[in-house]
Amino acid sequence: MPKHDTPLLDELEKGPWPSFVTDLKRQAEKKPECFDILGQLELSFKDKITHWKHGGIVGVFGYGGGIVGRYSDVPERFPGVAHFHTVRLNQPSSKFYSSAKLRDICNLWEKYGSGMTNMHGSTGDLVLLGTTTPNLEPLFYELTHDLNQDLGGSGSNLRTPECCLGRARCEWGCYDTQDLCHTLTMHYQDEIHRPAFPYKFKFKFSGCPNDCVAAIARSDFAVIGTWRDDIRIDQAAVKGYITGEFAPNAGAHSGKDWGKFDIKKEVLDLCPTECMWMEGDTLKIDNSECTRCMHCINVMPRALRPGKQQGATICVGAKAPILDGAQFATMTIPFIEVKKNEDGEFAEVVEVIEKIWDWWMEVGKNRERVGETIMRVGLPTFLKVMEVTPAPQHVKEPRSNPYVFWQADEVEGGWDRDVKEFRKRNAQ
């Protein structure tokens, strides 16, 4: 395959940053089809339109996900990318790989694909970019039999579950995110590999409210670690921060001189619910007002820790699409203990998931994310389905929550009450 002139792409090699254009040129020495990626992308820059088509019946036998068919709409000009399918691999929890595993995967991809990868896709998958239809089955066979690695999710499936580093690396993990992620991945293999739903469905697991995998913004089912007792305070360490013995933010912003640490300015005044104050040398917290923003804990990690009664909050219905509006998840289950039963299953979490699925599979429209279904039918209906008693935290703010619809039996007199009579009383 010939090289193509790519003056527009060459611009992307200038400047101090790493460039995928340089990577592609280097890879093209081994895999000439990469010249055609560059050529087609240059053409797209000129034409201001993509030249990729996607979709089709490509896949591996028995799987309805994991492979995304991709074709060039100018195959006669760029035959090396006439077929250029994407393969998604289910990443290990928290993306902990051995270097040997990564080498094996890359070697396999050099054998059957373009060698180009995307580490990682937004669902967390290891994304292998560019192979042909005849190579899919042999690739899949070696992947599963020799590397013990499976495909991830795509299409109207459960997408590859993703979690933060959790307790493996982080002292704030309020539950074992890796265990929950791995256990549910194994539990729901059928849903990951075979389309079951009106549209995509994503699980993401964060160990604490810092939410490092952005579960609340990106996943249909976000499990976010929290606690329900009081933040643990080490008053001696609080004094240590005030006197300058400890660097705030664990030294994370130490590249610049920010002046002496000011607990009032940097912690107390920034608390969103103003639930912290000093009494002399003692830090006080009104924990009933704490919204788990994590700011104080992030700034003074030696002094403050999450409480001891740990579990998770479940939020449902986020989406972050390219088109149409992004939507945050709605807090649905304020607190759930994330514990395995004697069968090694997270039965309480599974029960919540399946209540959502059973309802959404029935009520959700085609290509409607569960968050859109909730918006359409109203939060009270969804809470009834979930058998959750509405709580003030379900309301975004008084009188402006678009979800709230009263039912006749929730209003005194129902819809048949005498409105004139009501107005008379109301006017008094």
Next chain:
Amino acid sequence: MALSKDELKAAILEKAMTAPKPQLYVKDFYACDPDAKPRDVKNAANDLVKEGKMDFWSSGSTTMYAAKGRAKDEEHR
């Protein structure tokens, strides 16, 4: 009363072969047996794929089902 699994599969295949659109969402098959649970319909459709009578068609974000031979790849569009 819900159809037996074989009857449900036959109804799904019939719909997949005769529907005006070659590709159908899994929800489109719910009408084949209004008494069946959505999961049973999904499982029956998946069995037909395993048996080679239907194909998955996926855009990457959405997956549909098609009777063997009815759906086309983007390559051929």
